[in-house]
Amino acid sequence: MCDSWVRLTSVLIEHFRSVAHGELSLVNRRRVHSASVLGLCGQNGSGKTALIAALRVLQQILSRHSVDENLTEYIQAGERCARLSFDFCVRFDSGEVPVSYEFKIFRRLRLSTDAPDDEAEQGETVNPVIQDEKLYAALPEKNGGLRRTLLIDTSGNPFIPVSKYRQLIGRSPEARANLTVAKKLAEERRLSFIWSPALLEQIKQRMGSSPEALPLSEQVCKILQRLNLYGTAQLFVFGPAAGMPKHLDVLPLRMKYESSQEHTAPFGSVPLTLNGPALLPEPMFLSVQRNVHQISLVLEKLIPGLEIQLKDLGNELSSAGQMLKRVELVSVKNRTPIPLRYESEGIRKIIAVLPLLIGVYNRKSVTAAVDNLDSGIFEYLLGELLRIISEQGRGQLIFTSHNFRPLETLDKGSVAFTTANPLNCQY
Template sequence: MSRWSVRIESVVLDDFKNVKHGEINLENKKSAYRASVLGLYGQNGSGKTALIDSIGILKLALSGSRIPAKYADYINVGADYASLKFQFLVKKGEAQYHAWYEFRIRRDLRQEDYSPQNIENSLDPMSKFRVTLYDECLRFQYCDEKVKIRMASLIDTKTEEVFLPKSRYIELVGTDKKTSTDIYVAYKLAEESSRSFIFSRQLINTVRKNCSNVIYTDLINSLLTFGTRELFVINTDTSGLISLNALPIAFKYKYDDEPKETFGQLAIPLNESVLVPMELVDVVRELMSNMNIVLEQIIPGLSIKVYELDTELSKDSKPGKRLQLMSERNGKEIPLKYESEGIKKIVSILQLLIVVYNSESITLAVDELDAGFFEYLLGELLKVISEKGKGQLIFTSHNLRPLETIDKGFIAFTTVNPENRYIRFVNVKGNNNLRDFYYRDITLGEQTEPVYDPTNNYEIMLALKEAGKTYDT
């Protein structure tokens, strides 16, 4: 039986971080590859991380999770709100949607008493602000062998009512007064708790109970599943854990003989053993065993072993087992914490790269994918995934080696213009080396927007000399 698959087709950002306006299509329109890969390149501070962060907020919204207060600072300076819009391709067999989900975020003062006690119990103890997600809208087109639906709004909260169109409201929620009251309360609670209303538990459960139109329910359920189980975001916060001797392992795993899938993220301390719940011990063991199949090919002689130590009870009296990760290289074992940052980075994301290669329904967004990777290995690994993989990979990088190894349609660039942050290069011929082409454009500026804010070596030299006057001897 075929499953629903979801892919992000495009992203539009307005007043988000340093992006006044930016829109980017993630699909390779030049070549018919099964995988969807987008590598974003550009100058420091030009909007690369903003793209990954926007997908991180998307994951929180689709999964009905709370958006942390830190994202209030992601609204562009001088703007009242940021707007984010995502287009998806959702399909199963002959059934296919093009769906658009958009929303705004703004920064609001918290309503509760900002007392020392509340600060201590708060999920964001250092912030007096919260993020409000509002003006949500979900639109779609649909077609299968028998039915075609043109562009239509399914849920639009840009109204004084809970949402429009009224006809859709009745189809999704019904006409029962108590249910309508409960939905209104859920709408207000979602706003106060920094969550999406469209993907709130209350609305989802109500739609599942009352709506008989499977076209509508399938769309909502597929996007919810995508955000909860199939969209993974690895940002600089995750990478920072490695420097703090914690290995974040994001995973999605399925046993061959069982239909159930296991997914999530573990942060395993590297400088000590960790108590893992019994139900996850086998998952960690299988993940490492599965990962070693690939790890031994990309770093010859290296494998990761899981040492199982004592069985203990956790603080909530549930049984668990202490585990420690060891690195084995050419028959010699050392604790994984003594390996390089690059090795630990590879281990932390390798399981997800395996799933992206094998599963059409997975999207992985990684900021600074090249951090710790040997450039030749990075280029070859991305070449394999882009040409033979099935899923979606979105990454930022400073390493230019992939520009020489993967199809040019998989690459986009940031510009120095905050009003038009993302572009695809034009006039690139098939025999052009995109890396050389990029360097040439930095110098000559042949694209519609400049991709590099020029620096002057003489001015840099003078600045270094001026700043170093106190060190003269």
């Protein structure tokens, strides 16, 4: 997968937050750049944050995390569910594959078992449920063309179309029973069934036992695994909405590190707090330190005389017996280190977004989505950063802005506007 990447191409939102219906294309049809940059501007309440929140839900689903418990609050009043749909361009060694994924978020009442019978209504809580998932891909046909094909639709039990189910899973009653249980557990745990390890494992088992199912099974496995990697380590979403990391709270680092520990992942993202000391596994320390140094080199070019360092505060032993490093981010001016939490909001904001912008600049596989990117950053400096990324970068940047001035440095095809009409929020 070294030559593979994923790029979001469009988003559709229905009955989610303030948006009854909204569509947004992330493709610049005016000018072709290696990077994909989209700045979304509009008045308050017009749906800008809804886009970032939708991407946050996508990130959780693709990375196999439970969606936030308060997600039901995002469903518009009077509606049974919210619907989100995403189109991707997925690049494999063999070529590009257009992929679409959509799902609905339903409310489900959950009665607290601790509540007495006469207090049953007070014990009710609302649980978000991910249902009616659909996965499409444009697969090659015998005549050499591509045809958009529905691969998995979870509205059936355990999924339809029947023809695709039999190709991917077979006719085994045991496999059907396992998937039925996995689907039920996914709903209870606020997870996606399509991205569950259980479904992927059943498809892999079918690949080993049925050669005639191999081509489709291989393609579906590649799509599921590649988008899971994208959600886990290459899609970064930041904003002030509930459930999302805030810009000024963490330094998002995308990193690789070596470790002799058997279960240590070779890649991933590390949200390093900007608000005080943090604990890191000892094998991770040197890689995080190198990341911070690279960020500091860029920072010094933007703000002469300012650098950041990762201060080693000593070792600690966790309750599980793991050796940890206690560290803190500090800024250095005139050779004087100051804990980063005491720096100005503007400086902390620039430092917080720099890893995202560096990642988008260097790597085609990285997508960063940031709400209110213009808040607290000098507009001229932000405009120059956006221009450089748009013209010379490789990855994808999606951001919202209240200030139109930084957007003037971008090509018109990289700027979109929200409308005040929630029934037709054409971005």
